[in-house]
């Protein structure tokens with residue numbers, strides 16, 4: 509029976525450290541880290557994500573700035589708003605909630621974002637730094653996964669790691685981080701052949717696919733660490749819904765050595781890693797050090 513990786517508890521510990529250092533920055537340097545969120549349109553899931561990010565930022569002691577724009581906003585207006593936030597000295601991190609409504613060019617928006625404030629690490633500059641072994645701001649969900657691996661597995665050098673999914677937001681940066689931690693990394697995607705056989709070799713199996721319970725227990729090497737990034741809303745009967753991951757959790761936990769639940773695993777780490785990135789960005793922009801515990 510696998511150890512259940514408690515993302516909620518890890519996130520709570522990191523949150524405490526961030527809040528404590530935020531209070532210290534304010535008291536000693538008069539610096540209040542500022543996080544700006546930009547929401548375009550009225551997608552209900554995006555509204556919930558942004559609301560939670562703003563609430564967490566405020567609870568931690570950050571300044572929270574919010575820009576809301578209609579779905580039919582002109583591309584130039586959106587770019588102008590992002591540029592204005594990029595030059596606002598009280599804003600240290602900017603998060604543009606993706607996906608944008610149809611007709612808006614995400615790349616043009618990312619190009620308008622100051623990479624020093626790119627707390628989602630989606631700009632080519634931050635992706636390039638990660639690739640070059642000089643990572644500064646790292647995409648939040650993969651950063652959260654690495655913290656969980658550090659806490660629950662420790663040294664992962666030499667392990668066979670498989671990342672299923674190759675998105676810019678998760679799969680690609682996760683593979684780079686695992687490589688930087690000296691894993692032997694395989695990336696799989698929808699065109700990969702015989703995924704179960706590839707999966708059975710993995711000491712660390714990371715799934716970010718977006719398909720409910722897609723990875724089966726007999727794909728998992730006994731004792732492997734299984735990280736489930738997927739968040740899928742499925743019917744639970746009587747008109748109710750529940751969240752499940754990309755791993756067939758109940759069966760997988762009988763085979764794996766350690767496994768993240770959904771919810772309460774990786775997802776719990778993502779928002780707090782966004783706050784961590786905002787703190788890193790605020791300190792870097794003000795030439796202040798971060799404590800080694802952060």
Ligand code: NAP
Pocket residue numbers: 649672673674675676677678679696697698699700703716717718719737738739740774775776778
């Ligand atoms: P995405 O952009 O939706 O891409 C999905 C990836 O899965 C693609 O690379 C795709 O391959 C691959 N894929 C699809 N079907 C496959 C199959 N049958 N076999 C193997 N690979 C397959 O991915 P994402 O944005 O990274 O999101 C993935 C999941 O993670 C979603 O459920 C999302 O909600 C969740 N997520 C959670 C968090 C969190 O905070 N916990 C954060 C981000 C994402 P191709 O490239 O070949 O199409």
